[in-house]
Amino acid sequence: MSKYDRVFNFSAGPSMLPLEVIEKVAADLPNYNGTGQSVMEMSHRSAEFQQIIDDAEANLRKLMNIPENYKVLFLQGGGTLQFSMVPINLLRNSKKADYIITGQWSKKAADEAKKFGDIRIVADSSDANFTYIPKCTREDFRPDADYVYICTNNTIFGSHYPYVPDTGDIPLVADMSSCILSEEVDVSKYGLIWAGAQKNVAPAGVTIVIIREDLIGFAPEDTPIYLNYKTHADNGSMYNTPPCFAIYVAGEVFKYLESIGGLPAIHEYDLKKANLLYDYIDGSGFYKAPVNKEDRSLMNVPFVIGDPEIEKKFIAEAKERGLYNLKGYKTVGGMRASIYNAVPLEGVEALVEFMEEFRKANQ
Numbered sequence: 001m002s003k004y005d006r007v008f009n010f011s012a013g014p015s016m017l018p019l020e021v022i023e024k025v026a027a028d029l030p031n032y033n034g035t036g037q038s039v040m041e042m043s044h045r046s047a048e049f050q051q052i053i054d055d056a057e058a059n060l061r062k063l064m065n066i067p068e069n070y071k072v073l074f075l076q077g078g079g080t081l082q083f084s085m086v087p088i089n090l091l092r093n094s095k096k097a098d099y100i101i102t103g104q105w106s107k108k109a110a111d112e113a114k115k116f117g118d119i120r121i122v123a124d125s126s127d128a129n130f131t132y133i134p135k136c137t138r139e140d141f142r143p144d145a146d147y148v149y150i151c152t153n154n155t156i157f158g159s160h161y162p163y164v165p166d167t168g169d170i171p172l173v174a175d176m177s178s179c180i181l182s183e184e185v186d187v188s189k190y191g192l193i194w195a196g197a198q199k200n201v202a203p204a205g206v207t208i209v210i211i212r213e214d215l216i217g218f219a220p221e222d223t224p225i226y227l228n229y230k231t232h233a234d235n236g237s238m239y240n241t242p243p244c245f246a247i248y249v250a251g252e253v254f255k256y257l258e259s260i261g262g263l264p265a266i267h268e269y270d271l272k273k274a275n276l277l278y279d280y281i282d283g284s285g286f287y288k289a290p291v292n293k294e295d296r297s298l299m300n301v302p303f304v305i306g307d308p309e310i311e312k313k314f315i316a317e318a319k320e321r322g323l324y325n326l327k328g329y330k331t332v333g334g335m336r337a338s339i340y341n342a343v344p345l346e347g348v349e350a351l352v353e354f355m356e357e358f359r360k361a362n363q
């Protein structure tokens with residue numbers, strides 16, 4: 001354990017942040033940058049906070065190579081509000097949208113969207129308990145759909161799109177909450193990308209929306225002002241008080257990622273961690289990872305032993321060893337290790353070492 005007695009935290013979210021960032025935020029907390037106040041106490045209309053949010057946006061644009069014709073918004077309401085904001089704003093012509101269901105979050109998104117338009121489920125991997133990503137082609141989508149919706153990394157079931165669906169001219173909308181900043185993404189292939197920050201970016205409270213400018217401005221007249229992307233796009237995410245502290249920490253995470261080599265470097269690190277864990281599981285003859293190999297997530301790794309009593313024991317003994325939050329999601333059972341960017345390689349090594357000891361004692 002580190003000098004702070006920190007545990008290895010495999011929580012699906014909120015989840016670990018880079019220790020370097022936590023230390024910097026802690027050091028700057030009482031008196032940020034000579035302002036005599038902390039960011040928690042600072043007016044969002046101050047020049048200092050304007051600099052913080054401008055830098056955060058600029059650094060995210062740089063990290064993700066976001067084209068100029070996209071707006072970056074920092075919103076509240078979490079992922080769940082995006083389930084509503086997306087259809088309210090993007091069902092602008094035919095009021096039709098096509099959804100691919102690959103887990104609970106895309107299912108919830110589709111259910112919410114049904115309140116606003118004609119929603120068709122194009123493909124659904126629930127037939128195999130969401131252990132694979134359906135292959136969809138352009139012909140699967142209605143040509144007059146206003147958008148196509150996917151969730152690129154399925155936090156609960158541990159699957160990840162190995163491809164970007166070709167939707168032709170139809171805008172592709174992606175929930176990237178649990179994989180944003182873990183890999184390079186060609187933003188120009190999407191009409192809208194959104195991500196709740198509490199998985200791989202920052203503390204809970206801010207949701208990042210990256211939206212192509214030509215998709216802004218079509219919400220119905222009676223749309224509540226906060227729910228219209230135009231409100232936030234026209235006001236630099238400062239129509240009302242933004243989630244200042246979460247934006248500040250996100251900005252520090254962006255700077256930190258840039259300092260270690262950006263997304264190619266963190267992706268390589270994430271691959272190394274995930275491969276270590278999956279290779280061990282696959283070769284163990286004791287643990288099983290249920291997701292199709294080519295569709296596996298680098299961020300969320302579910303695995304089972306198959307006996308709920310032994311799994312309970314596993315989770316309890318792991319905790320005694322400082323390996324926290326390994327319980328699988330309630331509808332999936334078993335275990336899940338979320339190994340986001342900030343989970344160190346040493347954490348995965350410690351987990352694998354414990355898994356092997358546990359196997360020897362219980363197989």
Ligand SMILES: *Cc1c(COP(=O)(O)O)cnc(C)c1O
Nearest residue numbers: 078079080105155175177178196
């Ligand atoms: C956690 C999560 C959500 C829900 O986010 P909230 O901020 O809790 O509403 C949506 N999508 C994905 C992929 C998630 O991991």
